[in-house]
Amino acid sequence: MKFYSTANKFHRVGLREAVIQGLAPDNGLYMPEQLPVLSKSFFESLPKLTLREIGFEVANQLLGKEVSSAQLHSIIEHTIQFDAPLVPVEEDIFSLELFHGPTLAFKDFGARFLAALLGHFANEQNQVVTILVATSGDTGSAVANAFLQVPGTRVVVLYPSGKVSEIQEQQFTTLGANITALEIEGTFDDCQRLVKAAFLDPDLKHSFFLTSANSINIARLIPQSFYYFYGWGQLKYQGPVVISVPSGNFGNLTAGIMAKKMGLAIDRFIASTNMNDVVPGYLKTKAFQPRTSVATISNAMDVGNPSNFARLLDLYQDDFSKFSSEVVGFSASDAETMIAMQEIYKATGYVLDPHGAVGYWGLKNYLRKNPGKGIFLETAHPAKFFQVVENALQVPVSVPDRLLKFRQGTKQSILMKPDFSVFKSWLPSLLTQ
Ligand SMILES: *Cc1c(COP(=O)(O)O)cnc(C)c1O
Numbered sequence: 513m514k515f516y517s518t519a520n521k522f523h524r525v526g527l528r529e530a531v532i533q534g535l536a537p538d539n540g541l542y543m544p545e546q547l548p549v550l551s552k553s554f555f556e557s558l559p560k561l562t563l564r565e566i567g568f569e570v571a572n573q574l575l576g577k578e579v580s581s582a583q584l585h586s587i588i589e590h591t592i593q594f595d596a597p598l599v600p601v602e603e604d605i606f607s608l609e610l611f612h613g614p615t616l617a618f619k620d621f622g623a624r625f626l627a628a629l630l631g632h633f634a635n636e637q638n639q640v641v642t643i644l645v646a647t648s649g650d651t652g653s654a655v656a657n658a659f660l661q662v663p664g665t666r667v668v669v670l671y672p673s674g675k676v677s678e679i680q681e682q683q684f685t686t687l688g689a690n691i692t693a694l695e696i697e698g699t700f701d702d703c704q705r706l707v708k709a710a711f712l713d714p715d716l717k718h719s720f721f722l723t724s725a726n727s728i729n730i731a732r733l734i735p736q737s738f739y740y741f742y743g744w745g746q747l748k749y750q751g752p753v754v755i756s757v758p759s760g761n762f763g764n765l766t767a768g769i770m771a772k773k774m775g776l777a778i779d780r781f782i783a784s785t786n787m788n789d790v791v792p793g794y795l796k797t798k799a800f801q802p803r804t805s806v807a808t809i810s811n812a813m814d815v816g817n818p819s820n821f822a823r824l825l826d827l828y829q830d831d832f833s834k835f836s837s838e839v840v841g842f843s844a845s846d847a848e849t850m851i852a853m854q855e856i857y858k859a860t861g862y863v864l865d866p867h868g869a870v871g872y873w874g875l876k877n878y879l880r881k882n883p884g885k886g887i888f889l890e891t892a893h894p895a896k897f898f899q900v901v902e903n904a905l906q907v908p909v910s911v912p913d914r915l916l917k918f919r920q921g922t923k924q925s926i927l928m929k930p931d932f933s934v935f936k937s938w939l940p941s942l943l944t945q
Contacts, residue, residue: 513576515542518822527578531626531731534724535711541822547773548573555775558745563678564592566745567738568607570774573737574734583632590628591621597745598887604708604879605872607745607890608755611865613685616893616915617812618764621656621739622732625666627658629731630723630871634664643667644710646703647726648674649812650759652681656691667725668942669705670694673927675807675814679896679915686921692942698930701805701816709932714934726761728819731797736767739773744776749885750870752779754878757843757890758871759785760813762820764889765839769827772838779884784842784874786849790818792841798832804935809860809900810866811845812892814924849873853904861908865894865901866884 515530517523519540525533529544554569561569567588577582581601593610601607613620634641641664647653659667664748664763669684673695685693696703707724710716727734740755747753747937755778757765765783772778783791786808805816828835844852853864854872864872871888893899895911902909 513574513578516545518543518826519770527575530722531629531729532633532723532754533711534726534729535708535775536774537712538677539708539712541728541820541826543823544574544730547770549773549775555777559748561742561745562705563596563738563742564588566594566741568734569869570738570741570771570928573774574898578888579629579632584838584913585627587628587632587911591625591735592622592738593624596742598743599858599862601673601860601872604883604885605870606743606747606885606887607862607873608739608887609890610739611890611893611896613654614914615650615653615657615914615920617650617654618739618889618898619650620658621735622763623651623658625730626729626731627655627724631662631665634721639721640663641665641721641723643668643723643725644670644707645685646670646707648672648677648814649680650725653680656684656687656811657793659725660687660691661689665691666692668692668694668708668939670696672700672703674698675699675710676809677811677897677899679898679918682918682923685923685925686918688924692909694935695925695927696930697927699805699842700814702930703742706930706932706935710935711820713936719857719940721913733763733767736764737771740768740771740778741776743887744778747885747887752884753777754780754782754875754882754886755879756782756784756875756886758813758867758874758889758891759783759791760788760815760818762791762818762824764891765873766827769824769838773827781839781873782842782874782878784844784871784888785841786813787843787845788814788816789841789843790816790819791821791824792843794834795839795841806814809849809897810870812867813870818820840878842877844870844873850904852876854903857905863894863901863905864890865890865897867897894917922944
């Protein structure tokens, strides 16, 4: 399989280059040159397949020959160590729980797949690979934990100071070993800008084997398509299925649309956001107007300039009418997010995290006018955002053991201004240690 840049379809590279570069040299994002439609028998057997079996089939189509079947089996095994159950919460509403991984958010899927794939490439190349990752909270923890102690890898996590939850912060600042946390005095967008600038900097590129673990990396997206197939299979429903995706950088939605292009019968997607509603705004007005992000209670979605928008446009070949016929926008205020959490809890006892709550509310609104069955992605465990959840529900949230263990560590981070020249002069000191 070759991968092209969204900025120039003639720029094509192999899997290894696409994964190691992360961002294409022309600033575009890599996309597989084909999205092969899976066989009829695959779709018929979906309800019986395990998540690993589905992962193998889908990845095998998307990765091509650069990874052998045996290597792919081991990558899938490293990636999928946990389930993604579809849980009924109301008559026509189902929660696809993506938080059963080690850091309790869906980002474990992408991060673990990427770590396994990069470990494989670093090993082949016999060189230490440095992973730069900007995070609004959950990416950092998923990536740091996926790469922790992986030989031949070093991770630098850039996060906005004071803008991630305490638990999120603990998950990537307490690990030590090959993980370093940079606390940036700015916003998530500043962190993302520094990472992008590093990749485009010829000096850094020349001296270090640098790569990215952000959702701009195509290897993050591929495993995120697995659970759309799996969720659909568990639903066992022949009528129109709609999936609501609580979104920030829009990697998850991109992966869902890729699954649809590979033949999965999803009628429609709902692009559900918090007040950072650039994409719902685009779907309403045709104008894409990125802006500075605002802080909300669903902070992992506080993104003002979603990087995967280029991929969404690419998937629809810039055809607005096709895009807007398959994807519906929705945005929830913090007050609505709270109400969503309260209503579903009162009616069913189900505890949502604030991100899943945005997805649920988008779905609920949609189904009111368009009857059918719907799935929303529950992207994080409520304990990860327990302050918000306890504030909304006035009941204590139980915290799983795998989250508690992070609380015992000591925070280690390096405070830095959001200035590329500062970052650039600091980086070599770390990498030559
Ligand atoms: C990252 C994240 C999102 C947003 O996902 P994107 O792929 O960036 O749109 C939603 N919910 C949670 C809990 C997240 O961590």
